[in-house]
Every structure is written in structure tokens, then in C-alpha cells.
Amino acid sequence: MTKIAIIGAGLAGLTAAHDLKEHASVTLYEKSRGVGGRLATRRAEPFSFDHGAQFFKARSKAFMDFIDPMIQDGTVQRWDARFAEIEGSTLVNSKQWGEAPPHYVGAPSMNAVGKYLGADLDIRFETRITSMQWSHDQWHLQDERGETLAPCDWVLSTLPAQQAFDLLPPTLPFRAALGSVQMRGCFSLMLGFRDALPIEFDAALVRERDISWISLNSSKPGRPEACSLLVHSTNLWADAHIEDDRDWVTDYLCDQTSEVIGYDVHSAQHKAVHGWRYANIGRQTGATHFLHADQRVGLCGDWLVQGRVEAAFKSGRALANSLKEII
Numbered sequence: 001m002t003k004i005a006i007i008g009a010g011l012a013g014l015t016a017a018h019d020l021k022e023h024a025s026v027t028l029y030e031k032s033r034g035v036g037g038r039l040a041t042r043r044a045e046p047f048s049f050d051h052g053a054q055f056f057k058a059r060s061k062a063f064m065d066f067i068d069p070m071i072q073d074g075t076v077q078r079w080d081a082r083f084a085e086i087e088g089s090t091l092v093n094s095k096q097w098g099e100a101p102p103h104y105v106g107a108p109s110m111n112a113v114g115k116y117l118g119a120d121l122d123i124r125f126e127t128r129i130t131s132m133q134w135s136h137d138q139w140h141l142q143d144e145r146g147e148t149l150a151p152c153d154w155v156l157s158t159l160p161a162q163q164a165f166d167l168l169p170p171t172l173p174f175r176a177a178l179g180s181v182q183m184r185g186c187f188s189l190m191l192g193f194r195d196a197l198p199i200e201f202d203a204a205l206v207r208e209r210d211i212s213w214i215s216l217n218s219s220k221p222g223r224p225e226a227c228s229l230l231v232h233s234t235n236l237w238a239d240a241h242i243e244d245d246r247d248w249v250t251d252y253l254c255d256q257t258s259e260v261i262g263y264d265v266h267s268a269q270h271k272a273v274h275g276w277r278y279a280n281i282g283r284q285t286g287a288t289h290f291l292h293a294d295q296r297v298g299l300c301g302d303w304l305v306q307g308r309v310e311a312a313f314k315s316g317r318a319l320a321n322s323l324k325e326i327i
Ligand SMILES: Cc1cc2nc3c(=O)[nH]c(=O)nc-3n(C[C@H](O)[C@H](O)[C@H](O)COP(=O)(O)OP(=O)(O)OC[C@H]3O[C@@H](n4cnc5c(N)ncnc54)[C@H](O)[C@@H]3O)c2cc1C
Pocket: 007, 008, 009, 010, 011, 012, 013, 029, 030, 031, 032, 036, 037, 038, 039, 051, 052, 053, 054, 055, 056, 057, 127, 128, 129, 130, 158, 159, 160, 163, 186, 188, 232, 276, 278, 279, 280, 300, 301, 302, 303, 306, 307, 308, 309, 310, 311, 312
């Protein structure tokens, strides 16, 4: 049976693995301890934070069909948030999210989606792939411990563009194009409070600030009750400060949040920040994936389409469909 190695167990990798598992022997290699990539959750008892993707929509029938079993068993649920738009510190608009269109989240946490999809897949965790060599008609991957992993016939990279550029061999014709793809950074500020906060929204889009989003994570379905606030910086601010001291970043983002909601969040019982160097990217117009049949390498990921959960699915599925035609 054809052996396929997929690098990265985010949604693009999980989708490709899911679609290919009946046609080949598939192994996923994931650098972190868990599955789901940027569909991420961090816990700090009694708090819980989805510090990557906040929610997702399903615009295409293909994606709706893909998530339907998860909706049926409660792994994906609707988040009917009280949604607000804030300019500076002024609430300029608010509405209740509902059926049209639904805003979906994993339940009881965003990473439940990855756990569901990864349940019957062969995933090697804490395995960061650092190089790949072609010899004896097969690919040989190496991890950061210097171990050479089981040889395979195909390698599919689902890494963000810059990381794929660093990993892929220079002989690949499409590698050069990856170097110029600009993904944007983002900081996620996680704040846990003893008591409920005096805010009148569950999710807010913020403009004219260095923060762009505030959500009450504890308002999402199935979350612990403890008041958990999740704040995103703007991409612009994150790109300018991605190397900065994390205590300073935390303090600054707390200042911004306090000004926006009119409540001093420095007093939070729990404070943490996570910096995403490759958080998202605007809408792309090129190919949804790359596949090189001679060198037996494929490439997918949200960055080929748009920085959205559904885009990662779209790219992963398109790559799997192309590969199925030739293996
Ligand atoms: C802060 C933030 C907010 C977002 N908000 C939303 C939102 O509200 N709605 C929405 O639709 N989308 C949102 N997104 C985007 C969405 O999360 C992504 O589009 C989607 O999850 C990307 O999936 P992917 O599989 O393409 O990439 P990833 O999820 O990044 O998967 C790549 C995987 O590869 C692994 N990896 C990397 N390097 C290696 C290596 N060398 N070896 C092995 N494994 C490796 C990573 O650990 C990761 O698990 C947000 C993203 C962020 C960061």
C-alpha cells in the first residue's frame, strides 16, 4: 500500500488524512502534544480559552457535510453570541447571532474538533519534522531529535507557507513562491476572573485600537462557568511586536482591553499571552493546493485560500482529491 506522511495535524492535515486513509497508509507527524493546530484550546483551571480560531462558518455544502457528523454528536455546536462592534471605546452596533448564518465552535472546546477527526488516525505527536531526503525511491523524514522516521512514498506538508519553505527541498519548482507569502501575526491574551465582568456582549469586534477582538470564552457552549476573557491584538500590532517581552505585551494588551471595556482587567486572577507568528492571511486567488507527481510532494493549508477554518478544509480536501487520482 502507498505510504503517505502528512506533516501537521491541523484541520488541513486531518482533512487530507481522513480523505486518504482508505486509499493509502497514512501517518501524521505533529510537533505539538495535541491535535487541531490553530483550532486550539488552553486550559488553566478553572478557566478555558480558545486562543486560536474563535468560531467558524460553513459556506460550502462540502464543508457542511464534513462537519455534520460532529454537529450530530455535539462536538460542533452553534454559538449564539451577543455580538457587538466597538469603535475606540464606544459600542456602535450590537446584535444576537443565530441561525443565519450559524457561528460554529467545537464543544466543549475548540480543540474537540481535532480530537474527533484524529481519533482513528495514526498521529505521532511531539515530532517536529526538520528535514526530508529522497533516496532509494522514497522520502526519509528526520525529526528534531535527529531520528529518521519510517520511509514513505509521498510527503504532504500542511505547514504555514514560511515553515514549508524552510523544510521543502530547493529542487521543488513551487518552493520559491512560498518565500514571498506573507502570513500575519496575532497575540492572544487570556484573562480569567473570579467574578463575572460588567460587559454586555459575548463577542466584540474592536476598531481603532491595537486589539481587534474580545470574547467571553465562557459564553460558548459546554465551557466551564469561570469567567474567561479572550482578547486578540490586531495583526499589524502583533507583526510589529512579535519579538517583544511577553510581560510587556501582556501589560499593554491589558491596558487596551481596560480602555475598551471600561473595567481594569489588570486585576485578573489569571493572565497569559500567546504569540502566533503565522496566525492568518487574506483571501488568496491562486491554486488551492500544490502537487508534484514526479517528486511526490503535496502542499496544502489555509494560507493557499484564506486564514479561515473552512479554507483549511478546502485546501486539504483538494489536495487529497488530486492525490487519489494518481495513487
Ligand atoms: C488567533 C487566531 C484567530 C483565528 N480566528 C479564526 C476565526 O475566528 N475563524 C476562522 O475560520 N479561522 C480563524 N483562524 C484561522 C484558523 O485557525 C486557520 O485558518 C486554520 O485552523 C488553519 O488550519 P491549517 O491546518 O491550515 O494550519 P494549522 O492549524 O496551523 O496546522 C498546521 C500544523 O502543523 C504543525 N507543525 C508546524 N510545523 C511542524 C513541523 N515542522 N513538524 C510537525 N508539525 C508541524 C503545527 O503544530 C500545526 O498543528 C484564526 C487563527 C488564529 C491563529
